[in-house]
Amino acid sequence: QVRLVESGGGLVQAGGSLRLSCAAFGGTLSSYAMGWFRRAPGKEREFVAAISKTYGNTVYADSVDGRFTISRDNVKNTVALQMASLKPEDTAGYYCAARPGFSASVRIYEYNYWGQGTQVTVSS
Numbered sequence: 001q002v003r004l005v006e007s008g009g010g011l012v013q014a015g016g017s018l019r020l021s022c023a024a025f026g027g028t029l030s031s032y033a034m035g036w037f038r039r040a041p042g043k044e045r046e047f048v049a050a051i052s053k054t055y056g057n058t059v060y061a062d063s064v065d066g067r068f069t070i071s072r073d074n075v076k077n078t079v080a081l082q083m084a085s086l087k088p089e090d091t092a093g094y095y096c097a098a099r100p101g102f103s104a105s106v107r108i109y110e111y112n113y114w115g116q117g118t119q120v121t122v123s124s
Contacts, residue, residue: 002024002025002026002028002029002031002032002098004098005115006022006095007021008021009094010119010120011121012120013123014086014087015085015086016086016122017086018120020080020094021079021081022034022036022079022115023078028074029077029079030053032099032113033050033098033099033100033101033102033104033105034070035048035049035097035098036048036070036094037095037097038093039093040089047108048064048094049068049069049081050070051070051072052103054102064090067084067086068082068083081094087122088124090122091120092120093117093118094118095115095117097111097113097115099111099113100112
């Protein structure tokens with residue numbers, strides 16, 4: 001069973017950038033399609049970005065499209081989320097997730113494995 005560990009969160013001013021990373025242990029990320037989700041205080045977890053298993057096809061939530069970029073490095077066994085032009089409303093816990101299928105999915109319930117999350121706080 002793969003274990004996912006996120007890193008790279010922190011406090012940043014509005015307009016700034018952060019790069020989140022997700023590392024896999026006990027499994028190979030190339031076997032999974034991957035996604036990033038987030039949960040803001042008082043809100044449900046929501047989809048942010050996803051990348052397919054094989055061809056690197058990506059999909060983004062409308063709220064982050066054009067500002068965030070998801071990528072994967074199957075050699076390093078990591079998935080990254082590059083975040084730019086951050087806004088206070090991007091403040092949330094960010095979670096990496098893996099699903100056995102091929103396609104990049106926006107559906108939370110299709111992801112079997114989850115990390116513990118990393119906090120991103122954007123100040124105005």
